[in-house]
Amino acid sequence: MPSRRHDLLATLVPKIRRSRELDSEPAERARVEAWHRTLDRALPTRVTPGFAKRWDATVTDIGFPCHVLTPRTRRPVRTLYYVHGGAFMAPIDAFHVRYATRLADAIGARVVMPDYPLAPEHTWRDSHDALVDDVARWAGREGGVVLAGDSAGGGLALAVAQSVRDRGLTPASHLVMHAPWVDLTTSTPETHDVDAIDPWLFIGKLQAYAGWWAGTSQDLGRPEVSPALGELAGLPRALVLYGTRDLLFPGCRLLRQRAGEAGWDLTAIEEPDLIHVYGLLPFAPEARRAFAQVVEFLR
Template sequence: MTKDRPIPTEPGILAFHKRCQDFYPADAVDASIQQQRAWYDALCAEFDAPSPEGLTRQDEAVGGRIPVRRYQPAEIATQTRIFYIHGGGFVVGSLDSHDAICAEIARAAKAELVSIDYRLAPEHVWPAAFDDCFEVLRWLLADGRPLVVAGDSAGGNLAAGMVLKAKAEAINGIVGQVLIYPGLGGDLVSGSYEEMAEAPGLTSADVAYYRDVLKASADNVFAHPLKAADFSGLPPAYITAAHFDPLRDDAALYAQRLIAAGVNVTYRDEPQMIHAWLRARHMSEGARDGFGRLCRGVSELVGTL
């Protein structure tokens, strides 16, 4: 670890970061949106993985306009479904970018999983992505089956916001929330935002940029879940953070506030991980272990463990 730029020491995660740099440079936020998406697509393809045996996919459109992908693993052991919301700073990402991750989570949890291709900024600013996700949430809950809402990074933000809005509107059926290195509206200047301001994979300046692009009101608790006043009555949570990530304290503070409100929470600070470590699960020992713990956490929430 250096004084100015804290970095992990695990060889696998360092090799992962090096491969990421080759596809998605650290200054990518200064490029055009089209270029950022091209880099991101190339990055995701680089870390693709074989599909689990027997798993099937079905693409459809909710309300005739919101693309979703349904994953059916070879073995389904629960009626509870998983609603997965991808990350990408609200600017990049798609059904394909997180396809392998969704497939492996569905297989591990022995549960049907549905992912969403929500509208992206800057073409569609707040609340477009949130509205898309909430429409799909209502669609999934309409048949009475329980639901676990999950997401990574920007998707973790959307997942937490979905759960808060569902509570505010007395919508039942969400039995768990899974937040993976989520951005939840921290202050950008203290704690991990200061300590990990130049962390590999994501900087505090990157986070500020993505917030600016999204254009969500600073006092909107659904966009900034840490600003919520009441966390009581929310569903149990599995929250995992990357230690070398400016978003680390968002996850930790959210877990603390849920616990203080009486919510059952499992919290993990993955000690050698950087932002987006899910993609490193097949090349980093720490990411492999973290992903295994994540899958067990999801399995407990859907009732298959």
């Protein structure tokens, strides 16, 4: 049974984020594009305690900015390559930075966070190859790479892992996905049923954002866009965590099923009645449990 704190956050977070169904796709596109013109794309560190004292932050250019966070008080033994969520149309959030730095501290890693180009102005084609090359480059360094992400970023991390494999590049050692968006075709019929109980995500927005990211309807089913529909054999050992009060959970179940058929070493943790990316919620006991599960998986 979900904790009271989880249920409180399940009510508050959608209100704080002003979550609601879209009125129309053109109006939503115009709203998002106008919002993008106002964005400050600096790394948001305000909820990460002692960030300036504890982390040296630099930016590399891989065709778009990529933040590299190196701990000041310890020598990193590997790299956490964290791909942020946000439906492919929202930038890095302060809680992404908070989570990634906490996890990096726990596993002795530096953090690399790509600030990839956002939809609807951009599609997957504008960042995919650069991300694949960058992950492989970091994977070739001492200690290797843990590839991780949440929501859209979790799906993107999986798509990148598939392309790294297909191109014969150096793979990540592990893959961690929090409620990844892995089927942008919305081919699982249960998705429409879950729409009625998810307080945060909405099917109309999901379909609009999927179309923006794909660019064309023909690309929606490509593995670079919907990696759950791609070849899963030969991927890094992986962990996926998701709740069942989440519009993306039918896609996660599809991924789990296809992983079993492909013989891919994927550990799936399904939590009844928990909301989208519960593992990143602040102060929730379910998030603390998920964090411990991720750390144990990576040891």
